[in-house]
Amino acid sequence: xxxxxxxxxxxxxxxxxxxxxxxxxxxxxxxxxxxxxxxxxxxxxxxxxxxxxxxxxxxxxxxxxxxxxxxxxxxxxxxxxxxxxxxxxxxxxxxxxxxxxxxxxxxxxxxxxxxxxxxxxxxxxxxxxxxxxxxxxxxxxxxxxxxxxxxxxxxxxxxxxxxxxxxxxxxxxxxxxxxxxxxxxxxxxxxxxxxxxxxxxxxxxxxxx
Amino acid sequence: xxxxxxxxxxxxxxxxxxxxxxxxxxxxxxxxxxxxxxxxxxxxxxxxxxxxxxxxxxxxxxxxxxxxxxxxxxxxxxxxxxxxxxxxxxxxxxxxxxxxxxxxxxxxxxxxxxxxxxxxxxxxxxxxxxxxxxxxxxxxxxxxxxxxxxxxxxxxxxxxxxxxxxxxxxxxxxxxxxxxxxxxxxxxxxxxxxxxxxxxxxxxxxxxxxxxxxxxxxxxxxxxxxxxxxxxxxxxxxxxxxxxxxxxxxxxxxxxxxxxxxxxxxxxxxxxxxxxxxxxxxxxxxxxxxxxxxxxxx
Ligand SMILES: [Zn+2]
Numbered sequence: 329x330x331x332x333x334x335x336x337x338x339x340x341x342x343x344x345x346x347x348x349x350x351x352x353x354x355x356x357x358x359x360x361x362x363x364x365x366x367x368x369x370x371x372x373x374x375x376x377x378x379x380x381x382x383x384x385x386x387x388x389x390x391x392x393x394x395x396x397x398x399x400x401x402x403x404x405x406x407x408x409x410x411x412x413x414x415x416x417x418x419x420x421x422x423x424x425x426x427x428x429x430x431x432x433x434x435x436x437x438x439x440x441x442x443x444x445x446x447x448x449x450x451x452x453x454x455x456x457x458x459x460x461x462x463x464x465x466x467x468x469x470x471x472x473x474x475x476x477x478x479x480x481x482x483x484x485x486x487x488x489x490x491x492x493x494x495x496x497x498x499x500x501x502x503x504x505x506x507x508x509x510x511x512x513x514x515x516x517x518x519x520x521x522x523x524x525x526x527x528x529x530x531x532x533x534x535x536x537x
Numbered sequence: 538x539x540x541x542x543x544x545x546x547x548x549x550x551x552x553x554x555x556x557x558x559x560x561x562x563x564x565x566x567x568x569x570x571x572x573x574x575x576x577x578x579x580x581x582x583x584x585x586x587x588x589x590x591x592x593x594x595x596x597x598x599x600x601x602x603x604x605x606x607x608x609x610x611x612x613x614x615x616x617x618x619x620x621x622x623x624x625x626x627x628x629x630x631x632x633x634x635x636x637x638x639x640x641x642x643x644x645x646x647x648x649x650x651x652x653x654x655x656x657x658x659x660x661x662x663x664x665x666x667x668x669x670x671x672x673x674x675x676x677x678x679x680x681x682x683x684x685x686x687x688x689x690x691x692x693x694x695x696x697x698x699x700x701x702x703x704x705x706x707x708x709x710x711x712x713x714x715x716x717x718x719x720x721x722x723x724x725x726x727x728x729x730x731x732x733x734x735x736x737x738x739x740x741x742x743x744x745x746x747x748x749x750x751x752x753x754x755x756x757x758x759x760x761x762x763x764x765x766x767x768x769x770x771x772x773x774x775x776x777x778x779x780x781x782x783x784x785x786x787x788x789x790x791x792x793x794x795x796x797x798x799x800x801x802x803x804x805x806x807x808x809x810x811x812x813x814x815x816x817x818x819x820x821x822x823x824x825x826x827x828x829x830x831x832x833x834x835x
Contacts, residue, residue: 359783360782360783360813361782373599377598378593385592390594391601394606395602399613476590479587498552519554522549522552522554
């Protein structure tokens with residue numbers, strides 16, 4: 329659980345002195361002040377990278393999402409109109425890119441990466457590759473390999489939107505209201521998405537815990 | 538509340554996403570129902586298990602991503618320099634103005650936008666750490682070490698700018714010091730001497746590359762008497778289109794304005810396409826009108 333972290337993050341997304349400071353930075357960056365632009369980006373780029381990396385389980389994809397997200401931010405900062413916080417705007421760009429990646433990957437996966445083991449089992453090659461990645465958190469080794477496999481599998485079975493909402497709520501600690509804002513939907517819709525995701529996980533993992 | 542209804546709320550409860558009242562109802566049910574208590578604790582374990590599955594980006598990925606991003610941004614920012622070159626070369630082919638007779642290729646363009654300047658800045662800030670020259674390291678009786686250091690003693694020299702030694706030192710302070718104040722005061726010392734090619738070269742380089750905008754402003758000021766020099770006008774055009782600081786862009790427009798040369802008009806027209814600062818747009822528009830030129834592209 330990451331409640332503490334979550335509250336800190338959502339405090340940053342809500343209107344607060346932090347938000348006013350952020351708006352000042354945005355205006356300065358729009359005037360072409362480079363230090364302001366650097367400061368703005370450093371408020372959220374680590375979060376974007378973590379989001380993309382955990383979601384896509386792949387360094388290269390996370391790197392690409394980072395580039396694409398912030399180049400779009402750079403190119404369109406002058407049209408940013410303060411309808412939402414800068415952070416929400418950046419996350420909106422990043423999550424849309426991640427959704428595209430996940431959707432493309434799902435298509436690719438359906439086409440090619442499911443391998444029938446011949447014993448009535450179907451393995452997902454992308455999950456196997458993620459498993460072998462030595463850069464993944466060492467904490468993982470504390471979990472039983474079985475549970476890990478099961479979690480990877482159920483994450484793979486979530487729809488891209490469910491996966492994204494779960495990622496932002498569970499790992500990034502964003503409040504459902506902020507997630508709704510990022511995804512251009514209501515808090516209620518984000519809540520339903522999260523509910524479906526956690527239900528699926530509980531069903532699939534209930535035997536392990 | 539039924540057990541089923543309570544359990545449906547467990548995840549939102551753990552995420553702290555329930556309303557105050559809803560949370561109250563769940564807690565009261567769990568207090569009274571042993572099997573839901575157990576279910577909630579399984580739910581909590583599952584959340585912890587998920588925590589452990591977060592894959593943290595490997596060390597260095599953030600740095601690498603930032604580096605690549607800034608280098609892409611600098612390429613976008615530098616693009617205007619290429620546009621200046623295009624406008625200039627086109628003008629030099631189609632106009633007979635003697636000022637533009639020299640081939641474009643002969644003039645090396647310093648393709649340094651603001652991010653280039655930034656990289657320069659950060660490379661320099663590393664060398665700003667005091668460099669210690671250790672001559673020897675000898676263990677002493679107390680278990681420590683005795684170090685002999687070479688240190689540079691401070692010294693004051695005085696002289697006029699026509700003294701080659703003084704002039705050389707000021708030129709190198711203007712171009713190479715890590716201290717922006719020192720670079721700025723060196724620019725001040727040089728500004729009445731821009732008839733000299735080596736002084737001009739330092740001022741032009743500072744205008745294009747110095748990471749500090751006040752130093753760039755001083756360099757432009759120093760070049761004022763040479764505002765008609767083609768190389769200066771070219772550097773000014775680059776500043777108009779690519780300097781990240783609005784005061785520098787403004788001052789560069791001032792020096793270029795009133796000029797009816799096609800190249801300058803082309804630069805100002807290009808500026809109208811990319812500039813978002815309303816004051817600068819206004820200034821550029823005024824300069825174009827003064828030259829009886831339209832604000833659309835040349
Ligand atoms: Zn119960």
